[in-house]
Amino acid sequence: MTQATYLLDTGHTKAQAFAMLQGALSAIQSGNAGATPPAETAAGMIWVDTATRALKMRNIANNGWITLGSFASGTFVPAGVNQLTEAQATDPTGTEFGAISGAQIAAAVDARNGAVGTPVNEAAWHPYDMVRVGDGATGLF
Numbered sequence: 001m002t003q004a005t006y007l008l009d010t011g012h013t014k015a016q017a018f019a020m021l022q023g024a025l026s027a028i029q030s031g032n033a034g035a036t037p038p039a040e041t042a043a044g045m046i047w048v049d050t051a052t053r054a055l056k057m058r059n060i061a062n063n064g065w066i067t068l069g070s071f072a073s074g075t076f077v078p079a080g081v082n083q084l085t086e087a088q089a090t091d092p093t094g095t096e097f098g099a100i101s102g103a104q105i106a107a108a109v110d111a112r113n114g115a116v117g118t119p120v121n122e123a124a125w126h127p128y129d130m131v132r133v134g135d136g137a138t139g140l141f
Contacts, residue, residue: 002030008020031055032046032047034048037065043061048071053071053072
């Protein structure tokens, strides 16, 4: 974990320039990790905030940090995303995504998709005169 300067100094000797570049590459490699923000910032810069255990990115105006997510739980949790527990994710009747479960949605789609007598899916192509799938309408004049 390191932070460094990214600004080249034309007055550096070769050894000083080499050391500066090593420091800059180390800072990039560590995501500019540190308990305080890097002194030099640029739009789009990544910073691993070790004090709050968060991943942050400099905003486009280069006047503030956007929190992309947190490492506080020991794993990365994207900001603004509610994570399902394994029990929730494997529950075929769970309603974490709304009033009905994914299993219920899948069953409803399977039951209606291509079944004779079901209403025509208007998002897909069908003859202009078809009312029901398999009703024999051809679209011919």
